[in-house]
Amino acid sequence: MNTKCKNHCIECTVVSCANHSQTENYCALDKINIGTQESHPTDVRCTNCNSFVPKSEG
Numbered sequence: 001m002n003t004k005c006k007n008h009c010i011e012c013t014v015v016s017c018a019n020h021s022q023t024e025n026y027c028a029l030d031k032i033n034i035g036t037q038e039s040h041p042t043d044v045r046c047t048n049c050n051s052f053v054p055k056s057e058g
């Protein structure tokens with residue numbers, strides 16, 4: 001498994017992201033960008049991590 005350093009400032013459980021540390025529930029990036037797909041976000045589900053990169057299969 002390709003493990004990365006974890007950033008304790010960014011907790012994340014999206015293990016299917018290529019930027020996830022894999023060993024614990026943290027992101028490995030120094031910083032991330034968060035955005036929304038809504039014009040007027042009203043709920044946590046309205047927000048997205050724009051730094052997400054799909055992990056390649058295999």
Ligand code: SF4
Pocket residue numbers: 010011012013014017018019020021026027028029032049050051052053
């Ligand atoms: S880039 Fe976003 S989705 Fe991916 S591990 Fe980091 S915080 Fe999670």
